[in-house]
Amino acid sequence: MHDLQNRAIAEDEAAAIQGTLLDTSGVQGIHDLRTRKTGDMIVADAHLEIGTGLTVEEGHKPIPLFGLEVPALVSPDKALADQVKELHETLATVGYFLVGLHAAAALLHHYVFRDNTLVRMLPGRR
Numbered sequence: 001m002h003d004l005q006n007r008a009i010a011e012d013e014a015a016a017i018q019g020t021l022l023d024t025s026g027v028q029g030i031h032d033l034r035t036r037k038t039g040d041m042i043v044a045d046a047h048l049e050i051g052t053g054l055t056v057e058e059g060h061k062p063i064p065l066f067g068l069e070v071p072a073l074v075s076p077d078k079a080l081a082d083q084v085k086e087l088h089e090t091l092a093t094v095g096y097f098l099v100g101l102h103a104a105a106a107l108l109h110h111y112v113f114r115d116n117t118l119v120r121m122l123p124g125r126r
Contacts, residue, residue, distance in 0.1 A: 006036045017044050020065055026054040 014035050021030050029049035036043050062069040109117035 006038050009035045009037045009042055013042065016066075017042070018046075021046060021048065024063060026051055026058060 014033065017035065018030055018033055021027055021033075027048050028051050031047050031049070033044065033046040035045075064070075106118045106121065109115055110119070
């Protein structure tokens with residue numbers, strides 16, 4: 001059930017993220033680190049203090065994080081955004097269809113088959 005809800009990450013994971021950010025070339029400080037875990041993903045937001053000598057080009061390089069390279073998130077990609085939006089809308093439609101199908105099946109069992117499936121779904125009733 002925890003994978004379906006946002007929740008806090010462990011303190012050692014937050015410390016590792018903060019350490020990785022502080023070890024990044026050009027980062028002089030960090031504050032307001034906010035994290036949450038959604039499913040198997042960790043989402044992090046932080047305010048970074050960057051040195052004035054850092055060029056724009058250097059600031060847009062991929063960031064190494066736990067052995068992976070996180071792409072610089074400052075350059076919007078319209079084609080990718082359109083693909084992600086289309087995928088999101090398709091998955092949402094499929095999800096709505098499955099919820100409706102599930103509800104219809106529960107009502108079918110309750111009113112047509114009269115097998116108490118819907119009643120057994122209620123909390124505390126088995």
